[in-house]
Amino acid sequence: MVADPVPLQLAAELFPNGISRYAIGGLFVGLGAAVIYVGTGISAGASTFLESTLSYVSSQSRFQQYVASRDWRLVFTLGIILGAAVYAVVYQGGAWTTDVAWWRLLLGGLFVGVGTRVGKGCTSGHGVCGVGSASKTSLAGVLAFLLVAILTAQVVAALGVTP
């Protein structure tokens, strides 16, 4: 048997599922944000939806600053859900559900909810739009959540929590 050239072996190790799904998907994510930006000048992030939607049901002063944008943020999120549903129908062939334990999702979600709001953005706001803007703030934010997330995931895995 002839061994693959070194670059191919390395690629198979680092990218066991190939890179096309990630690269193509990433281009679509960027394109979605770009379409909104070209028409409106808005660089949209996904996490502000949490606060803006809470303004419908809460009179806390913190949420009121998002009243003006809450309707289009709701539409943006509905679009995200529908777009993913199109993927599921066309490529996935039915519903897919996670095996990650419910308490990890709930507790993780809680930290995500607090953290993205304190930190002014998430993987789309800082990671895609902020990095695309070459914003030093966003680069610092991405570095912070990436390093801590890697550390957290490694610790959780080392503790034997699966999945």
Place this chain on the structure above:
Amino acid sequence: MATSTDRHPLFIPLVLVGGLIFGFGLGYSHMARPEVVLNFLQFEDFGLLFVMFGGAAVTGIVFFVMPRVLDRAPLTGDPFERRLKSFDRNVLIGGAIFGVGWGLSGICPGAAYASLGIGNVTILWALAGMFIGAYLQGWWRSRATDGVDPSPTGAD
């Protein structure tokens, strides 16, 4: 920013189309699956880098080109600006808190909405957590900015 009264009729349809493409990308890239994100964080599959930086490359080009092509966005009349947020300690503190949540669950906001779209009803746990977290943070910040009166002013 445009308010709902003076908004261009195509504003909301465009946001919907943008969201559709964005969500399709999250589905196609498998970022809507927490397992795939956790695999990245455990160094088992580095594909996520292509998603984030692929997306950032596209927005980067558009953020660079648009201000040089048009003075104002056609649907809002807003100037084309880069996404620049002020840096302070909160960026790092919030980022670290977000990182704990991301590393624990493999889920971030946009991917969580998309996950619902791929039929992952289990993700409602994460969405519930996010709303609770965002509410706690908003409640705490509202109290901090509303003055010294410790009694809640809202009726919620």
